[in-house]
Amino acid sequence: MRTIPTGSLSPSSPGAAEVPTRLIPVYRPLLGEQEARTVNEALRQGAISGFFGEHLGRFERGFAEYCGCRHGIATTSGTTALHLAMATLSIGPGDEVLVSTLTNMATFFAVLYQGAKPVPIDIDEDTWNLDPELLEARITPRSRAILVVHLFGHPVDMGPVLEIARRHRLYVVEDCAEAHGATYQGKKVGGLGDIGCFSFYANKIITTGEGGMLTLNDAGLADKARSLKSLAFGSERKFMHTAIGYNYRMTNLQAALGCAQLERIEAIIERKRALARFYTSRFCDLASLQLPVEKPYARNVYWMYHVAVRDAAGGKRDAVMRALAERGIETREGFIPANMQQIFQGQGWTRADDCPKANDAGARSFYLPSGPSLSEEELEFIAASVREVLESL
Numbered sequence: 001m002r003t004i005p006t007g008s009l010s011p012s013s014p015g016a017a018e019v020p021t022r023l024i025p026v027y028r029p030l031l032g033e034q035e036a037r038t039v040n041e042a043l044r045q046g047a048i049s050g051f052f053g054e055h056l057g058r059f060e061r062g063f064a065e066y067c068g069c070r071h072g073i074a075t076t077s078g079t080t081a082l083h084l085a086m087a088t089l090s091i092g093p094g095d096e097v098l099v100s101t102l103t104n105m106a107t108f109f110a111v112l113y114q115g116a117k118p119v120p121i122d123i124d125e126d127t128w129n130l131d132p133e134l135l136e137a138r139i140t141p142r143s144r145a146i147l148v149v150h151l152f153g154h155p156v157d158m159g160p161v162l163e164i165a166r167r168h169r170l171y172v173v174e175d176c177a178e179a180h181g182a183t184y185q186g187k188k189v190g191g192l193g194d195i196g197c198f199s200f201y202a203n204k205i206i207t208t209g210e211g212g213m214l215t216l217n218d219a220g221l222a223d224k225a226r227s228l229k230s231l232a233f234g235s236e237r238k239f240m241h242t243a244i245g246y247n248y249r250m251t252n253l254q255a256a257l258g259c260a261q262l263e264r265i266e267a268i269i270e271r272k273r274a275l276a277r278f279y280t281s282r283f284c285d286l287a288s289l290q291l292p293v294e295k296p297y298a299r300n301v302y303w304m305y306h307v308a309v310r311d312a313a314g315g316k317r318d319a320v321m322r323a324l325a326e327r328g329i330e331t332r333e334g335f336i337p338a339n340m341q342q343i344f345q346g347q348g349w350t351r352a353d354d355c356p357k358a359n360d361a362g363a364r365s366f367y368l369p370s371g372p373s374l375s376e377e378e379l380e381f382i383a384a385s386v387r388e389v390l391e392s393l
């Protein structure tokens with residue numbers, strides 16, 4: 001195998017793609033000395049669990065403030081943050097929650113854990129986010145909440161969503177797992193609805209390895225979420241529990257990592273935006289590829305650079321992914337919509353043909369390596385390879 005080519009990040013001349021010496025992964029987190037120092041500091045203090053260290057509170061306060069929210073409640077993952085949000089809003093059997101069908105299935109699982117019924121909503125073809133125009137027709141007397149997903153770092157068009165929710169007295173929960181720092185009309189996601197839910201998994205904008213966070217402004221809901229996340233211990237007699245709680249507590253070691261990551265969140269986002277600008281400058285003349293957008297109301301943080309072949313015929317997307325894999329470039333297919341998931345068929349709340357636009361996107365889309373630590377040489381190589389592969393098919 002030959003070496004990764006060297007060269008500048010100029011968007012002008014693609015150059016010949018050379019075979020890299022190793023796999024370029026879809027994501028590699030940016031971790032350095034500051035992260036090592038902060039985690040070591042917590043370790044040396046013996047502050048490993050959430051309740052025994054200062055980092056957890058620091059991370060919760062710092063991240064909530066970053067999102068423009070009063071309260072931050074750290075959890076063990078994005079999935080448990082979503083579940084805790086549903087439980088905090090007392091969503092349960094008989095209730096319906098309108099959810100964007102194109103998402104990581106954790107979003108749907110959170111509704112199902114509570115015995116409630118998810119209602120999959122089809123997408124807008126430009127942003128791949130839930131289309132607000134489709135919401136109203138799916139609202140029934142049992143609807144309790146709208147669960148939006150800011151997919152791949154682009155915020156949902158929240159104005160119409162919030163207006164519909166207000167008129168129908170529905171909660172709005174934001175799944176921000178992929179959108180830390182994204183803004184809608186200048187306001188950060190996570191504080192636009194009633195509760196924001198974040199993930200800090202290793203491939204997220206900032207990471208704690210595994211982890212999640214609720215962000216919110218309502219003090220009553222925050223107290224309830226804080227209690228439920230930690231087994232709902234009693235306040236007078238600790239072991240006289242006030243509800244059936246969960247153990248969704250983030251450790252202080254993870255929070256220490258989060259504190260260090262939070263210090264460089266804007267630098268990471270800027271790097272990801274630069275990376276997206278680079279890819280877009282290289283691909284904008286390729287008629288065969290649909291590229292990510294940034295609507296006038298949005299700051300897209302480009303969690304992943306998610307693209308779609310225009311024509312799904314003949315399994316073209318899979319052929320492109322295979323050809324890139326042969327060159328050592330890892331890609332990942334886009335999400336399979338909820339309405340297409342085999343485990344949900346026959347349950348009575350969705351059918352495969354429910355959301356045609358999401359089905360189409362699911363068959364055409366994939367994402368390219370998008371980590372903030374990608375080198376310029378790697379980016380050059382990926383961009384040249386994508387062009388060559390698309391032009392050869």
Ligand SMILES: Cc1ncc(COP(=O)(O)O)c(C=O)c1O
Nearest residue numbers: 077078079104106177199200201
């Ligand atoms: C949109 C979305 N929601 C929820 C999750 C679940 O987060 P976690 O993996 O931290 O449980 C993810 C994560 O990967 C996601 O992308």
